[in-house]
Amino acid sequence: MSLTLFIAQLLNGLQFGVLLFLLAAGLTLVFGIMSFINLAHGSLYMVGAYAAAVAGAKTGSFAVAVAAALIAGVAVGALLERLAASRLYRRDHLDHVLATFGLVMFFNELARMIWGPQPIFISLPESLSGTVALLGFSYPSYRFLIIATGLAVAMASQWLIRRTRWGMLIRAGSSNPDMVSTLGVNIGLLNAGLFTLGAALAALAGAMAAPILSVQSGMGDGVLITTLVVIVIGGIGSVAGAFCASLLVGVVDTMGRSYLTLLLREVADRDVANAAGPALASMLVYLLMAIVLAWRPQGLFPATGRPS
Amino acid sequence: MTGRGTLPLRAGALVALAAIPLAAMAMGESFYLAFGARVLIYAIAAVGLNIALGFGGMVSLGHALFLGLGMYSVALPAHFGIDSGWIHLALTVASCALAGTLTGWISLRTAGIAFIMITLAFAQMGFFVLVSLKQFGGDDGLAVAAPSNFGRFGLDSPLAVYIAAFAMLLGLLIWTDRLRQSSFGMALRACRQSGRRAASLGIMPRRCLLAAYVLSAVICGIAGLLLANLNAYVSPSTMSWFVSGELIVMVVLGGIGSAFGPAVGALVYLGAEEVLKSMTGHWMAVFGLLIFAMALVGRPAAARLAVDWSRRPRAVGANRRVLSGTTGTAGTERK
Numbered sequence: 001m002s003l004t005l006f007i008a009q010l011l012n013g014l015q016f017g018v019l020l021f022l023l024a025a026g027l028t029l030v031f032g033i034m035s036f037i038n039l040a041h042g043s044l045y046m047v048g049a050y051a052a053a054v055a056g057a058k059t060g061s062f063a064v065a066v067a068a069a070l071i072a073g074v075a076v077g078a079l080l081e082r083l084a085a086s087r088l089y090r091r092d093h094l095d096h097v098l099a100t101f102g103l104v105m106f107f108n109e110l111a112r113m114i115w116g117p118q119p120i121f122i123s124l125p126e127s128l129s130g131t132v133a134l135l136g137f138s139y140p141s142y143r144f145l146i147i148a149t150g151l152a153v154a155m156a157s158q159w160l161i162r163r164t165r166w167g168m169l170i171r172a173g174s175s176n177p178d179m180v181s182t183l184g185v186n187i188g189l190l191n192a193g194l195f196t197l198g199a200a201l202a203a204l205a206g207a208m209a210a211p212i213l214s215v216q217s218g219m220g221d222g223v224l225i226t227t228l229v230v231i232v233i234g235g236i237g238s239v240a241g242a243f244c245a246s247l248l249v250g251v252v253d254t255m256g257r258s259y260l261t262l263l264l265r266e267v268a269d270r271d272v273a274n275a276a277g278p279a280l281a282s283m284l285v286y287l288l289m290a291i292v293l294a295w296r297p298q299g300l301f302p303a304t305g306r307p308s
Numbered sequence: 309m310t311g312r313g314t315l316p317l318r319a320g321a322l323v324a325l326a327a328i329p330l331a332a333m334a335m336g337e338s339f340y341l342a343f344g345a346r347v348l349i350y351a352i353a354a355v356g357l358n359i360a361l362g363f364g365g366m367v368s369l370g371h372a373l374f375l376g377l378g379m380y381s382v383a384l385p386a387h388f389g390i391d392s393g394w395i396h397l398a399l400t401v402a403s404c405a406l407a408g409t410l411t412g413w414i415s416l417r418t419a420g421i422a423f424i425m426i427t428l429a430f431a432q433m434g435f436f437v438l439v440s441l442k443q444f445g446g447d448d449g450l451a452v453a454a455p456s457n458f459g460r461f462g463l464d465s466p467l468a469v470y471i472a473a474f475a476m477l478l479g480l481l482i483w484t485d486r487l488r489q490s491s492f493g494m495a496l497r498a499c500r501q502s503g504r505r506a507a508s509l510g511i512m513p514r515r516c517l518l519a520a521y522v523l524s525a526v527i528c529g530i531a532g533l534l535l536a537n538l539n540a541y542v543s544p545s546t547m548s549w550f551v552s553g554e555l556i557v558m559v560v561l562g563g564i565g566s567a568f569g570p571a572v573g574a575l576v577y578l579g580a581e582e583v584l585k586s587m588t589g590h591w592m593a594v595f596g597l598l599i600f601a602m603a604l605v606g607r608p609a610a611a612r613l614a615v616d617w618s619r620r621p622r623a624v625g626a627n628r629r630v631l632s633g634t635t636g637t638a639g640t641e642r643k
Contacts, residue, residue, distance in 0.1 A: 037421055039553075087604060093421060094367050098560060099603035101553040105596030113590050225432050225549060228425045236421060275443060282436035286429050290414055293426060297417040 004137035009258050010251065015143045017250025018150020022205035023227040024234070024242040025157055026198020032237015033174040034089050034191055039100035040080065041202055041227070042220025043107035048073050048203025049210040049219060050111060053122045056210075062125045069207030070200050077199020081192050089191065104221065111217040119214030146208050153201065154243050161239055170194060174237055226253075229289045235299030244301060249285050256284040322478070329470050342466045342538065347578050348473035349534045354558040354570035355480050356527025361556065362565035363493060364520040365500030369552045370411070370427030373434045374525040376547030377403045378532020383542040384444065386453040393456030393463065400529045407434075408525030412518045428549055438544035449543030452536050463537035473534050477571065480527065485567035496520050528555075557599055 027041045048069035055068030084103065088095055123129075124142055131138035161167035169190055173180045181187040206220075213219065230249050234241030261277025268276070292300060325344070332340040353375055360366045381399035385391075411430040415423055439447045455464040463469050487493045495516050498506040503513035536542050545551075554577065562573025580598070584591035 031421060035421065037424065084600070084604065093424060094361075094556070094560065094564075095603050097367060097369065097424065097553070098557060099600050101557065102596045102599030102601075102603065105592045106600065107596075109590050109593035109596060113593065221549070225428065229429050232422055232425045232429070275441070278442075279437050279440040282440050283433045286433035286436075289426070289429055290433075293417060293422075294414050297422070299422075 004135075007135070008137065008139060009254055011139055011143065011147070013251035013254035014247065015146050015150075015250070016254055017247040018147055018154070019205050019209055020223075020227055020230050020250055021150055021243050021246035022153060022201045022208070023223065024230045024246050025153070025239055026201040027227055028231045028234070028237055028239060028242045029170070029194055030085075030198050031231060033170060033177075033194060034085070035093075036085055036089055037093055037096040037100065038085070039097065039224065040103040040107065041198070042224030043104055044073055044077060044080075044199045044202035044220070045206040045209075045223060046107065046111060046215075046217070046220040047076050048206025049213075049215045050115065050206075051203065052207035052210045053120050053215045056122045060125070062128060062211075065122070065210075066204070066207045069203045069210075073200045073203020073206075074196055077196045077203075078192070080199070081195040085195055086188065086192065108217045108221075115217070117217065119216035121214060122210050124211050142211065149204075149208060153204075157239055166190075166193075226285065229285055231299075233289050233292050233299055235302035238299070238301045241299060241301030245299075249288070252288055253281075253285050256281040260284070325474060329467055333467075338466065341470060343578070343582065345466050345470040345473055345538050346535075347575050348470065348477050349531050349538065350555075350558060350578060351571035351574035352473065352477050352480060352534070353528045353531035353555055354562070354574045355477070355484055355567075356524045356531065357555050358559050358564065358567075358570040359484065359487070359524040359527070360521050361524075361559055362570070363488065363496045363500065364517050366416075366427075366517060366521060367424050367556070368415075368427040368521070368524075369424050369549060369556065370429075370431030371524070371528050371555050372547045372549065372551035373407065373411075373431035374404045374528035375532040375535065375551065375555075376434060376438065376542075376544065377407060378529035378534075379536040379542040379546055380438065380444075380450075380532075381529070382456055382533055382536035383450045383452050386455075387444065387450065389453070391454035391457045393458035393461075396456045396533055397530070400533045401526055404525045404529030405522055408522040409518070412521035412525070416514050416517055416521070428552070431547060431549060431552055435544050435547040435549075438547065445543075447544055449541055449545070452540045452542060455537050455540070456533065463534070466538060469534055469538045476530065476534070481568055481571060488567055492516075492519075561602070 023041065023045060027038065030036050030038055030041075051072035052065040052069040056062060056065035059065070080103070084099055088099055128142045128145060130141050132141045132144055159167075161170060169180060169185055173185075173187060173190055177187055180190075226249065230245045231242060233249065234243070234245030257278075260281040261273055264273035264277050264280075267273075325348070328344040329341055332338065332344070353371070356374075357368065357371045360368050360371070378400045381403055382396045385395055385399065390396075407430075411427065415426045415430070418426060438444070444450050455462055457464075461468065461472075463472060488497075495506065495511045498509065498511060499513040499516050506513050506516070532546070535546070558573040558577045559570045560573065561576050562571065563569030581591065581595065584594055588594065
């Protein structure tokens with residue numbers, strides 16, 4: 001295993017991690033503050049990817065594709081908030097699971113009705129399809145763009161939550177929503193804004209992932225589960241925790257897939273290693289989660305009890 | 309609404325279920341027999357899940373794991389030429405009890421949202437292990453080489469599976485109805501409502517909930533064993549989180565926490581699925597919206613359909629309020 005390959009894999013892990021963070025940031029805020037379980041968050045990611053694919057194919061511009069994804073995310077997110085989430089906040093978790101489970105079925109089938117079961121691919125503009133030379137090896141510039149976007153969103157959300165009035169209200173709302181509304185804050189509007197912001201981030205993740213993955217019905221389901229793992233590891237409701245856990249999960253998953261089989265060959269029989277390696281690699285993040293939880297049930301960076 | 313009136317209904321439902329194989333054979337429609345067997349099997353799984361979800365208030369989004377373990381407990385030995393049903397059954401019970409204890413022990417360190425997520429993640433773990441085991445078919449699944457053979461009785465035809473599932477479900481329904489009112493069942497329901505208060509009565513909430521979780525895991529595993537024999541084929545897709553969601557919908561549809569409700573829910577769910585499938589290829593869009601509407605309008609409204617069937621005798625005050633409730637929250641007040 002050469003060093004450049006190792007660094008390239010590390011960057012791949014980082015890139016997967018920031019994509020996870022885009023999904024996890026919105027989901028964990030909705031979780032932590034409204035304590036609303038939104039299984040349909042993956043559908044918002046899918047909506048973003050399809051919107052980007054359609055707009056990108058029409059105009060050929062990647063910027064337009066991202067903008068379309070954001071608009072679609074905000075529109076669908078606001079609609080969902082209005083129709084579903086706002087009515088379910090105060091119900092118990094089982095209702096959240098049921099309602100959003102139904103929505104996942106609906107969105108997946110809707111995508112299949114409109115675009116068919118075949119995956120669609122979108123191509124990158126020439127300016128982004130090149131590579132960047134770095135320390136003696138080259139790495140796709142588009143993946144650098146994803147990493148940069150993710151880091152920018154992470155910094156922006158940290159600023160939003162720590163430094164702005166809105167962020168203060170979000171933090172206050174997470175520990176005592178009744179008190180916040182008694183102070184004259186429209187908590188309904190706050191929740192709606194938060195939900196819509198989360199939806200926009202999910203759609204952005206979908207748009208960023210669209211050129212490197214295939215856009216198809218059900219694409220949000222798998223990544224939703226990984227995002228849930230991220231949130232549980234990071235600590236529910238904590239954006240900083242979600243960020244650290246995203247990078248951790250992204251890197252562990254990518255590295256596991258590329259190196260675990262090789263590592264096992266060092267200690268075990270070749271056939272055994274070839275069989276066990278991929279199996280172990282695909283469950284590595286879940287193992288990580290189980291270990292973290294057995295050690296710290298609240299996650300690594302729990303949000304409750306102190307400003308996050 | 310209580311007691312007396314429901315007995316003829318229950319008896320009628322049982323007679324109808326028992327008559328399905330006869331009718332199917334008379335009409336020469338083997339489809340109905342297989343469909344009936346599938347309903348019975350999912351009913352067993354739903355009744356099993358209900359012990360955790362309904363009695364214990366544990367919203368597990370990972371019970372498909374145990375269904376899958378049961379299925380592979382048949383397929384893997386059969387792959388190596390072992391067709392003894394007793395061995396299949398022993399493997400099912402052992403693997404589900406072990407997996408249930410391990411995952412339940414970790415999951416019960418948390419509650420609420422985290423519990424849901426963790427059970428989900430454990431099921432995904434099992435799913436990915438089976439997907440990546442290429443020598444056993446990977447995500448293509450594996451044909452069951454030989455059906456489970458219990459001495460003179462082999463699960464080698466849909467009819468045999470139907471009979472086994474019918475007997476199993478019947479016993480299970482009577483047993484869970486008793487379980488609800490046993491001291492264990494009472495303790496469990498106390499833990500659901502308030503772990504702290506239960507603890508002050510000398511009940512150990514976590515141990516109690518874990519026992520219920522393991523119990524429900526094993527029952528789901530046995531449903532998996534039957535399902536593998538019915539389909540003569542197993543696939544990791546049975547372990548996907550989607551199936552766990554379906555099981556929850558079945559339990560809720562029929563009436564959470566009642567002994568008979570989940571079985572009715574399984575019938576309603578699979579029946580509605582078949583009807584919608586025959587009407588449109590995009591049945592999932594319609595079905596998804598129906599589930600969504602049910603959750604939005606309130607589960608009690610949907611559960612009330614089944615209440616007459618499943619009416620719990622001697623309901624405790626708190627439960628009665630929930631079932632006939634106007635609040636829209638049933639069951640899981642576990643804080």
